[in-house]
Amino acid sequence: MARDPFVVVGGDAAGLSAASKFRREADRDVVVFERGRWISYAHCGEPYFVEGTVERLTDLLSLSPADVADRGIDLRRGHEVVSVSPEQRTVTVEADGDRFDQPYAELLVATGASATTGALDTALDGVFTIHGLDSAAATDAYLTSPAEYDWSRLGDGPVDEARVERNAALDPPERAAVVGGGYVGVEMTEALVARGVDVHLFQRPEHLLPPFGEAIGERVADHLAERGVTVHTGASVTKLVGDDRIEAVAYDGERLPVGMAVIGIGVTPNTAPLDGTGVDRGPGTAVRTDAYGRTSLPAVYAAGDVATARHAVTGAETWVPLGLTANRAGRAVGATVAGDPTPVGEVAGTAVVKAFDLECGRVGLTDEGTAAAAGFDPASETITAGSRSGYYPGGDETTVTLLADRTTGRVLGGAIAGRDRAAIRIDTLATAIESDLTVAELERLDLAYAPPFSPVWDPVLVAAKVLNGRLDD
Amino acid sequence: MARDPFVVVGGDAAGLSAASKFRREADRDVVVFERGRWISYAHCGEPYFVEGTVERLTDLLSLSPADVADRGIDLRRGHEVVSVSPEQRTVTVEADGDRFDQPYAELLVATGASATTGALDTALDGVFTIHGLDSAAATDAYLTSPAEYDWSRLGDGPVDEARVERNAALDPPERAAVVGGGYVGVEMTEALVARGVDVHLFQRPEHLLPPFGEAIGERVADHLAERGVTVHTGASVTKLVGDDRIEAVAYDGERLPVGMAVIGIGVTPNTAPLDGTGVDRGPGTAVRTDAYGRTSLPAVYAAGDVATARHAVTGAETWVPLGLTANRAGRAVGATVAGDPTPVGEVAGTAVVKAFDLECGRVGLTDEGTAAAAGFDPASETITAGSRSGYYPGGDETTVTLLADRTTGRVLGGAIAGRDRAAIRIDTLATAIESDLTVAELERLDLAYAPPFSPVWDPVLVAAKVLNGRLDD
Incomplete structure (x- = not known):
């Protein structure tokens, strides 16, 4: 048998x-x-479809059902x-x-x-979570004026056409509330600004992107503000107001008229x-x-x-x-x-996010409280240093937060933000952390140097040098 | 006393x-x-001064004599x-x-x-090595037509004015030979093309940038050719021909008329x-x-x-x-x-170089012969993979060569080339190598993923996956 x-x-x-x-x-x-109906799609690409950077919805598909069948998999949608x-x-x-x-x-x-929405009423027209291709398609349709909606943007996939049609028929909003200042909130803020919408970003904690630490959260908030975004931190949106369609958000006793809300408060x-x-x-x-x-x-x-x-x-x-x-x-x-026991691997919590021109990365433990709760004796430093030799154009001040254990010197986590190749530099820290390097060992790493790409002392090394100096005290 | x-x-x-x-x-x-007369200057920036990317020669200075005196150092130039x-x-x-x-x-x-020049006669006008601010200034002056020479580019430093004046008085060349296809040769090729010169690059080995391995050497050669450079590999320049000023280079029985030669064959x-x-x-x-x-x-x-x-x-x-x-x-x-014994640290041979839009990095041992001579049992793979999610614009095919020891699985070296944030990715490999990671450990690293910066599987992870699959055989 x-x-x-x-x-x-x-x-x-x-x-x-x-x-x-x-x-x-x-x-x-x-x-x-x-x-x-959908399979194998890139969740992380959805904000970029809404933004217009990704041309067709179906560009976000990795595998078609036919590809899956070719692999000998019995797929039942x-x-x-x-x-x-x-x-x-x-x-x-x-x-x-x-x-x-x-x-x-x-x-x-x-x-x-799945996206969570807390106590907020998401049944109103104009309220979206970004989790799945149908919601991305509906969001894009809502942002497009009825006369200009282009069905070809959806490509040839099993999209919920009725939902798209209903949203495409509505006039686009002039102002939107983005609820939640995490990855999705920040990426959707960028997307909505690109679509010409006046965006108010609401974040319950005191800083955006809490896993990146305060320094980087503030830098992201400043950068969003430069791009015309109104950032409300420490602000709780308690109600989405409207009859059929959203008309306002209520927060902290105030009320802001909006024609759209995007909820990105967690999954x-x-x-x-x-x-x-x-x-x-x-x-x-x-x-x-x-x-x-x-x-x-x-x-x-x-x-x-x-x-x-x-x-x-x-x-x-x-x-x-x-x-x-x-x-x-x-x-x-x-x-x-299949018979070849393979560990799934550990996670270091490595994550990167783009906010307009600002690139951010984080890994490990970036918060002293979290690190202390995990049994460490944490110390941290935040520095800024140039991303290139000072005389070479195109560089940017790069913010690096580094956290280590005082007892062992071990690097526990870090975060990086800047406009010049900052995000990918987090991989250096991710590798160091998964290799259990100490700050002293990190400081001595032979990292790349050439004027167009890095100063002699890369910002990661500068952070290690400063933090190591403090651990020596 | x-x-x-x-x-x-x-x-x-x-x-x-x-x-x-x-x-x-x-x-x-x-x-x-x-x-x-000069102190504390950025050698690595000299090609970019010649190129015109760096505005003033003195931008390449890190510390002035006054800065040094302020530090309490008795400096005698x-x-x-x-x-x-x-x-x-x-x-x-x-x-x-x-x-x-x-x-x-x-x-x-x-x-x-100091730069070496082998048996080549460097006393001729129009022949340069790029090693020191005076040679950079002279090279720049030689490339500028006498009527257009701008002394303000030199800034306020102790430059060899007589040498600059002699070179500024000569008509700029239409064609140049760059002798040597290492870092300096490649960077100077880019600089001379930017200055409107027809460049012939001569490299004695069969590939450019030998420390980066064959695959990347070929990619760099292709990229230079796309930019109009004539690349001669396996070609030995044996003589610089001319009376007072260079008129031609002789190589492999042939003779190419040139008005300039830049020698970058080593130090x-x-x-x-x-x-x-x-x-x-x-x-x-x-x-x-x-x-x-x-x-x-x-x-x-x-x-x-x-x-x-x-x-x-x-x-x-x-x-x-x-x-x-x-x-x-x-x-x-x-x-x-000063009384605090501090190791100078090991070197992993990490290096990065830019060739027009192409970014290249290398670290450790990238050549199977060198690795075998050092007592390893090397295996290597070269892959190409996208630098971003396929649907996100602006990415580039990234070439990764990875070399490991079959016996222990340890990563011994690698090289990377591509146009989208490729160079700085070498720091991930440098960190892995200095941490003695195996290919299997490298493959399991939790590296960054977000569509604008990396695909789900970063090119470094793809290379690790492919090489690890081969080590398993």
């Missing part, structure tokens, strides 16, 4: 990476159930896994109003995450299929996984935005829903299920 | 870094003898140290036709390196002051130094382009005359002499 297939729930980064790797390594069947029976080793699937049970030998839950893992299984959970209610992506249920794996991971600095369980983590973990689970 | 001073020979990167650090840390005298007596602990100094002996408690030889350490002392030498006849910059002579240190260093990958003595090494080693020696 043939063995039951490897069943994957979710046809995006983690799920299809797993299925593809599995098929390359094993001569067994793999079935992927995807509840939606419009199939929602509604429950899992770990005892029976079956999943219950709903499709086209029918329901059936599918046995599995191994199961991977790769259902991703939550899509764990519904595992409800009732008693599977262990971790931070953010994400599904707890071990070094190989295994959950607490036998033969059940989880990967991507729905799963926890191990933090490279603290060694603790963490939840960092980002793209590379999902691809890597999916691929590793595919190999493991 | 007061202790004799710390004496430094050479007023450039290593020497002044040492003197500055020493004065900050110790309450003792330091004397710096510099044979020339126009003072040449002609010999060292390790027994007496004195140096013999020539200045203004006089000669005197200067006792030292500790001595640092930081005399740098040699300026060890003359130590002649007759019996000091130990290392590769390239550079002065052998230990982990603290000490030579084989008591109380005599060497740092910068004149000294050897320890290689981070092979652990062997090496000679890599580059700017960061000089600054760092000088600073470390200054601290050590």
Whole structure:
């Protein structure tokens, strides 16, 4: 009798990476159930479609259903896994109003995450979250005047045409509120400004991009303000006001008339299929996984935005829903299920974001409080230094925050911002941190120097030098 | 009786870094003898002055003599140290036709390196090496038509005015030969093209930039050709032909009429002051130094382009005359002499170079033959991968060569080329190599991903994945 297939729930980064790797390594069947119509798309590209930088919606697709079929994967779109029976080793699937049970030998839950909206009413026209190609398409349509809407921008994909049509029929807004000053909020602010909208950005904490630290949060706020954005920090949007269409946002006793709101206040893992299984959970209610992506249920794996991971600095369980983590973990689970046990890898929390011309990166622990809570004795420094030799044009002052443990000297985290190749420099710190380097070792690294690219002492080295000097005291 | 001073020979990167650090840390005298008129200038910026990217010659100065005096350093320009007596602990100094002996408690030889020209006759007008501000000024003057020469470009420094005047009086060339396809040759090629000159680049080896490996050498050659440069590889220039002024270069039995030649075939350490002392030498006849910059002579240190260093990958003595090494080693020696023993640090051979729009970086061992000779069992792969998400505009195919040891999996070296933030990515590899990471560890690094800066799998990770797959076989 043939063995039951490897069943994957979710046809995006983690799920299809797993299925593809599995098929390359094993001569067994793999079935992927995807509840939606879209598969394998680049979430991170959605703001750039809205901005107009990406020409067609379908440019954001990595793999077509035909590509997936060519890889020997049995992909079933419009199939929602509604429950899992770990005892029976079956999943219950709903499709086209029918329901059936599918046995599995191994199961991977790769259902991703969804945007949260808190207590805000998102049913009003003109209110958007940016999570999925249909919402990106609807947002773009809403921003375009009815007479100018160009359907060819959608390309040839299974878009929700009714939703696009309704939004394209509405007059575009003159002013928008972006609620949330994280990655999505900052990227959507840039996108909306590019579309000619007057943007008010609301952030509940005192700084934008909290994972990047205060210095960089302030630099981003200044840069957005230079571009005409009104930045409200320490401001809570409590209500979206309107009858059918949004008319205003209410915040801190004030009211700002807007014709649009974009909500980017966070995401939550899509764990519904595992409800009732008693599977262990971790931070953010994400599904707890071990070094190989295994959950607490036998033969059940989880990967991507729905799963926890191990933090490279603290060694603790963490939840960092980002793209590379999902691809890597999916691929590793595919190999493991195929018989080649492969760790999913640790996450260092490396992230980069663009705000107009400003490039920002962060990795590890950037906050002394978080580091102290994790048992470290943290010290940190923030410096600014030129990105190129002073005499070579085109450089920019680069801000570097570096955090280390006083006891061991180990680098715990850092953040970088600047307009000249700043973001990619975070990879140097990510590599140093995952290699457990001390600040003294970081300071002695033989990094690149040539006038067009770096001064003799790269900003990363300057930060290490200053912080190391303080640790010596 | 007061202790004799710390004496430094050479007023450039290593020497002044040492003197500055020493004065900050110790309450003792330091004397710096510099044979020339210039101090503390950016060698690496000279091609960009010639190109016109750097406006004034004096923009290349880091410190003025007044800055140095403010640091409490006794700087004597126009003072040449002609010999060292390790027994007496004195140096013999020539200045203004006089000669005197200067006792030292500790001595640092930081005399740098000079351009070599092999058997080529460099006395002809129109023949230049790019090593020092006077040669940069003369080269620029030669490229400018007499009627248009602008003395203000020189700024307010001790330039050799007679030499500039002679070169400014000559009509600029239409065609130039650049002899040598290393860093200086490639950078000067870019500079001369920017000045409207028809450039023929001659390289004796089969590829440009040999330390970057064949794949990148070929990519650079293609890029130069696209910009109208005639690249001659495997071609030996044997003679510079002319009476007073260069008229042609002879190579491989052929003869090319040119009005200019720039020689960039290498440098040699300026060890003359130590002649007759019996000091130990290392590769390239550079002065052998230990982990603290000490030579084989008591109380005599060497740092910068004149000294050897320890290689981070092979652990062997090496000679890599580059700017960061000089600054760092000088600073470390200054601290050590001041009483705080500080290692000069290893060198990984990290280097970056720009060729028009193409950015190139290299680190460690990039050649299988060199790696095998150092006792490794090398394997290497070269890949190309996009620098950004495919749908985000502005990216470029990035070439990555990665070399590792089959036995241990350790990353030994790599090189990168591309037009979009390629050079600075070499710092990721430099950090990995100095941290002794394996290819498998490199592949699992949590590097940055965001569409404007990197695809999900950064080109560095793609290279690691492919090479690791081969090591697994």
